Amino acid sequence: MLNWSFVGFNTLIRCRQTTKSNPNWITTLVCLIFLVELGSLLRWVARSLSSVMLAHMD
Numbered sequence: 001m002l003n004w005s006f007v008g009f010n011t012l013i014r015c016r017q018t019t020k021s022n023p024n025w026i027t028t029l030v031c032l033i034f035l036v037e038l039g040s041l042l043r044w045v046a047r048s049l050s051s052v053m054l055a056h057m058d
Contacts, residue, residue, distance in 0.1 A: 015031035 011034060012031075015027065015034070
């Protein structure tokens with residue numbers, strides 16, 4: 001999980017550098033899609049963790 005957030009952070013930095021040096025709409029679109037995907041992945045992980053925690057509480 002930590003590895004995923006590290007990859008996401010690196011990709012985000014790379015996206016920003018790419019869009020600054022070469023601001024075309026394709027790289028911006030790819031970055032936006034990636035951010036949305038990363039956000040949904042993080043939400044899914046958080047939901048899974050919370051359900052596991054609740055199951056162990058009982």
